[in-house]
Amino acid sequence: MRLSAPVFQLKRSAKSLSRKENISLNLALDCIAKKEGFQSWSLLAARVSASRSSNELELLSRLTPGDLVLLGARPRQGKTMTGLKLIVTAIKDGRQGFFYTLEYTLKDVLNRLEEIDVNPATLADNFKLDTSDNICAPYIIDQLQSVPCGTVIVIDYLQLLDQKRQNPKLSTQVSELKSFACKAGLIVVLITQIDRTYDLSGKSHPDISDVRLPNPIDLTLFTKTCFLHNGEIQFQTVV
Template identity: 55%
Template sequence: MKLSAPIYHLKRQARLLSRQAGIPLHQALDRVAAQQGFTSWSLLAAKLSEAAPAGRLFEQLRPGDLVLVGARPGHGKTLMSLELAVEAMKSGHRSVFFTLEYTQRDVLDRFRAIGVEPARFDQLFEFDTSDAISADYIVRILRSAPRGTLAVIDYLQLLDQRRENPGLMEQVCTLKAFARDSGVILVFISQIDRSYNPETKPVPDIGDIRLPNPLDLSLFDKTCFLNKGEIRFQAA
């Protein structure tokens, strides 16, 4: 399927149109889809999903994996993480989205941006916006989660923003041990350092992760980096 621009750019156009025209995001997405020759965004997204990489990436994940998804703002890291959550739910597993950044409406809008109606997975998806999100909190919430549950953490660099929380390294080690013992898959959305230059490197890598505090990045089992529609996935 040939689009006039990468999908992440079309989604950005829709968000801008939504703000400028004062219309709901789903209506703006439909308008952008119409410009691409589709009667609705859901049809465009369904067609795109036939070749979407999230399904292939999900097939390579294993219970207990820690996965790092990194990109600059607006290049699809949140959408990729949600697509992985959708793939887990298609397989009958639960998914949980922990966020210190987004509102519930934001996440529901992003589900629709990838052509998914949230009500379809009503019994399998959980959304958590608690200000208390940290490693200990995540472990407590997921303690009884079935093996194969996929949880997205939005985002890595915010875990230790509160002074009362342990350092980032300690928290990721805690989550690593929990994932290994429970079989829960943990997907961490991550910022990319501002020093990353796409003109010299088409896609960021593990060396471009923004680390305001020390962290051993070898704790992650899989990485996924995105830039301008290009995706690089690697197992440690």
């Protein structure tokens, strides 16, 4: 199944259509679904749900405690959504999940969970969300001293970790997160921006050479990479 855009973008299109045409959201969703080749939104959603469960379980199964993962994509390709879905899948697997974001507000994150059909209340205390302006490697490490092995931590995003002058250099923070992930047996995922030059490269997916690095870091510290483009995921182990 190949949709013209990620589901959350299709939902946004439906909301826009609902306002523009003054029709109910359900009718607008069905209109969008028909353009994608489905008779109704419910049929589209059922197909996507089955596919999504398989994709996130496969991705989680390829990550091991101690991994430092780079998750990258150009804007509006769903990298934040993928990070949140990975956390939700981990929680369903009996683990804990932490989402640290310097990019989004609490309301933004709750809206994105809604867009992937997740009620935050169902995640209970296994989901921890932090939108503090103090987020950086030392701050995160200090908070995670007692979490169980296998916990999934998603940080949104790499290029903002050293935006405060008093924070350590980005290269130092990545090295500290790698050491901590290995020592504590955690899976740490860093969302990253992709340089706009990728758009002219002709490649089907970004790769590690396309990561935007305003400040130099050693990308070989990452054990796995996951790059998104046009609804498809390219996963690699860093050699």
